[in-house]
Amino acid sequence: SQQGEEDPQALSIQEGENATMNCSYKTSINNLQWYRQNSGRGLVHLILIRSNEREKHSGRLRVTLDTSKKSSSLLITASRAADTASYFCAFHIIQGAQKLVFGQGTRLTINP
C-alpha cells in the first residue's frame, strides 16, 4: 500500500505543552503536506514542505522532512484546546497524474 503511516495514532496532552506527530512514507514524493480535520468536517491545509527542504515554520507549527529516512514530523508548540483535531500527513506524488496519499492520522486532544 502507498498509504503513509503516522504515529502516534492518538495523543493527549495538557494545554501549553508541545505536540509532536510523525509520518513515514514509502515512495518518492514531490512534497509533503500536513492537514487538520475537526470531527466530521473537511480538511484544512496547514503547511507544505518540498522534497528539497528540510524544515519549515508557520506560526506555532514546525515541520521537518528527512527524505533519506522517508519521514516527516509536525510539531505544534504551546498547544491550545482549539488545536484538538485529527492531523494527517499527505504526500504528493506524480505517477502520470498528480495525487495526494494520506497517512493514517493522529488524533490530538489538548486538555485544558
Added chain:
Amino acid sequence: GAVVSQHPSRVICKSGTSVKIECRSLDFQATTMFWYRQFPKQSLMLMATSNEGSKATYEQGVEKDKFLINHASLTLSTLTVTSAHPEDSSFYICSAYLAGEVQYFGPGTRLTVL
C-alpha cells in the same frame, strides 16, 4: 481563499437507491477535482480523479460503475453512488487544486444507507 462546497452535507437513503453528491469550486475554476472516502476514525482514501470534459480516473479497487463521476463544467463535479448498500455508508469528501500543489477540500457529505 479558495472555497469548495459540497451538497448535501448529509443524506440518508434506503438500500438500492442512488445518491448524487455535488462538489463545487465557488471562487475558482478547477479542471481537476478529487473524490475521497473516509470511514469513521480512519484516513482518507482517494477514490477517483475527476477531469473536466473527460472520463474520471479511478483508483484500484474502486468500481467505476458503482461510483459514477461527472465533471461537466470547470466548477462542478458530481459523484453518484448507484444502488447504494449499507457498506457504502461513509464520509465522502471532494477537493480541488488551485494553481499549485495544495488541495482545497469540501466540508464532506455523510452518507447513511439503511
